[in-house]
Amino acid sequence: MQMHFEYSVEGGNFSQAGLTSSQVKKTLKQLNVNGAVIKRTVVALYEAEVNIVAHAYGGTILVDIDEEKIVIELRDEGPGIEDIGKTMEIGYSTATPEVREMGFGAGMGLSNMNNNSDLLEITSEVGKGTCVKIINHFKDDNNGNK
Amino acid sequence: MGTSDKPHFHHAIKFREDICIGCSHCMNVCPTEAIRVAHGKALMHPNRCVDCGECYRVCPVGAIIVEQDDFEEIYKYKNRVALIPAVFTGQFPDSVAPGQILSAVYELGFTHVFEVEEGVDFLSGQFNNYLKQHRDVKPLISPFCPAIVRLIQVKFPTLANNIILLKAPIDITALRARKTLSESGLLPEETGIFYVTPCPAKIVAVKNPVGEEKSVIDGVINMNFLYNKVYKILRHKKDLKEVEGAVPLSQGAVCWSLTNGEASHMKQGRSLAIDEINNVIEFLEKVENEEVDGINFLELRACDESCAGGILCPGNRFLTADKLRKRVPGNLRGAVKKDTGTKNEMNAFLKDNMKLEQVIPRSIMKLDDNLAEAMIKMKRIYELNRMLPQVDCGICGSPSCKSLSEDIVKNEASLKQCIFVQRVMEQNEQLDSSDSVNIMREIWSDKKLDRNILKDGINDIN
Known part of the structure; x- marks a missing residue:
């Protein structure tokens, strides 16, 4: 059994950030997925979704669910990331002081995503865009707890 | 009732089938989509x-009632204690002193009267300690409103662990x-x-508590019922003497059950108060x-x-709230001598007895316990929902197109109940027009179709 969902994200529209997370959360609740897994997934997805809104012109979120896991792919059209390794460091941020003052850009985003996903893969091409892949397993026993 | 594995839950809200006219107003406002219409009645x-x-x-017809214990029940006991919430004193005209209200309650046959909020000052300290000890959980949610606790159990199961596991003022005072x-x-x-x-949720909290085995309270009296009895006495005895309550209530205690009553007392970090159940759902x-x-800290109230604004409060909610905010602190002040020795002992006793057990979620969101089954059902729901008009007219007897899809998957409804689907099926000669009328009869009863349409001269209508 496989289910596929697609959502689009508008760059710069902060008021709509979180809409996809909300939809995915509802789906997982209906599927009776373990609450802790739902929480992890939604936290990771929300971070990633906000990243598209904050940094890219727009993007698509593809969600695939089967009996074992959820696979989320966030593809955006945007500036891309130069040094992915560096973005994983806690506190690293490209955000301007103004953005930081608004409460964003603390440099916690990617590490937060990493902590809340079983697998996090980021590929990027500078000047084109970024693709973030998040995989979470529904059963806690196989690397569900990080 | 009372066993640990309850398939159903006790409800204080009851539908009177003999009065219900099957208008579906209730179905359309239910925040948990708990109501359907079948055979012309709300279920x-x-x-x-x-x-x-x-x-x-x-x-519109008073077909929904709130169960209560027979008032005569109080006479089964030699010592009859009434626990009166402060909102009750806010139901009466300004000319009536709170002490007179209490006096009238005694006249009705009670031997002891306590104000529910007597336990508040103690509880508020305990809440702050709890917040201090549980800083890792954010936000902590107040257990005060039983409708909200149940809402979280059924609709927000992942937040069940955020509920503060301390009893409400009513339990402390009891x-x-x-x-x-x-x-x-x-x-x-x-x-x-x-x-x-003041509300049915509190009745359920007594009859079928969450997080404790059995309530310390023996019975429940609806506020509108007591209001009528008290009002009668007050009208007949204009010079009724004021009695004093047992414990002086602080202003904070009097307003505890109003919006921001709890949140304003929490001294640990940021607190927020939200009232009205749809607002609460949006925020959760x-x-x-x-x-x-x-x-x-989150204070959440259903009304x-x-x-x-409890449904059993006869007064206007804005006037009641205003009256309570203006009630002079210690209005029901009694001349109790404060003995710190017994006070400490009492507080220690309350501390030992005020903890709730874990709140266990019972999700209504899940389509099936088995993930694979749930996925099959979800797929089917999406397919069905795509066929429906998204008008959410409720003619099918379910509150929305989405909920009809869910009901069909649960084998509790059929696609033919949708009036749009019926029309298309008739056009394709898959359904007789008499079939569609029969389907409508099943949902809305013969009465609704015959009385309104045939008897009132359908021939005159063009």
């Missing part, structure tokens, strides 16, 4: 209902009353404690998505203006 899905009372507010009476030599088995409730969606950051 409640017991596992979804959280006893918030929104249906009661909109019923515990205190029971102990005080038994220490003064009255036999516990001869003491009956009755709570005057955000909390569940972790979109809300930095809030330590607009909190308990002043």
Whole structure:
């Protein structure tokens, strides 16, 4: 059994950030997925979704669910990331002081995503865009707890 | 009732089939989509209902009632204790002193009267300690409103662990009353404690508590019922003497059950108060998505203006809230001598007895316990929902197109119940027009179709 969902994200529209997370959360609740897994997934997805809104012109979120896991792919059209390794460091941020003052850009985003996903893969091409892949397993026993 | 594996849940809200006209107003406002219409009557899905009372507010014929214990029950006990919430004193005209209200309650046959909020000052300290000890959980959610606790159990199962596991003021005051009476030599088995409730959710909290085995309260009296009895006495005895309450209430205690009553007392970080159940649902969606950051304490109430807006309160909620805010602190001040020795002992006793057990979620969201089954059902729901018009007219007997899709998958409804689907099927000659009328009869009863349409001269209509 496989289910596929697609959502689009508008760059710069902060008021709509979180809409996809909300939809995915509802789906997982209906599927009776373990609450802790739902929480992890939604936290990771929300971070990633906000990243598209904050940094890219727009993007698509593809969600695939089967009996074992959820696979989320966030593809955006945007500036891309130069040094992915560096973005994983806690506190690293490209955000301007103004953005930081608004409460964003603390440099916690990617590490937060990493902590809340079983697998996090980021590929990027500078000047084109970024693709973030998040995989979470529904059963806690196989690397569900990080 | 009372066993640990309850398939259904006790409800104080009851639908009177003999009065219900099947208008579906209740179905359309139910925040948990717990109501359907079949055979011309509203039906409640017991596992979804959280006893918030929104249906009661909109019923045009009074077919929704709130069960209560027979008032005569109080006479089964030698010592008859009434627990009166402060909102009750806010129901009467300004000319009536709170002390006169209490006096009238005694005249009705009670031997002891306590104000529910007597336990508040103690509880507020305990809440702050709890917040201090549980800083890792954010936000902590107040257990005060039983409709909200149940809403979280059914609709926000992942937030069940955020509920503060301490009892409400009513339980604290009941515990205190029971102990005080038994220490003064009255036999516990001869003491009956009755709570005057502003809403059905509080009744359910007594009859079928969450997080505790059995309530310390013996019976419940609906506020509108007591209001009528008290009002009658007040009208006939204009010079009724004021009695004094047992414990002086602080301003904070008087306003505890109003919006911001709890939140304003929490001194640990940021607190927020939200009232009205749809507002609460909107906010909890955000909390569940972790979109809300930095809030330590959430006060959530199902009714607009909190308990002043309880469906059993006869007065206007805004006037009641205003009256309580203006009530002079210690108006019911009694001349009790404060003995710190017994006070400390009492507080230690309350501390030992105020903890709730874990709140266990019972999701109504899940389509099936088995993930694979749930996925099959979800796929089917999506397919069905795509065929429906998204008008949410309710003619099918379900509150929305989405909920009809869910009901079909649960084998509780059929696609033909949709009036749009019927029309298309008729056009394709898959359905006879008499079939569609029969389907409508099944949902809305013969009465609705015949009385309104045939008898009132359908021939005159073009």
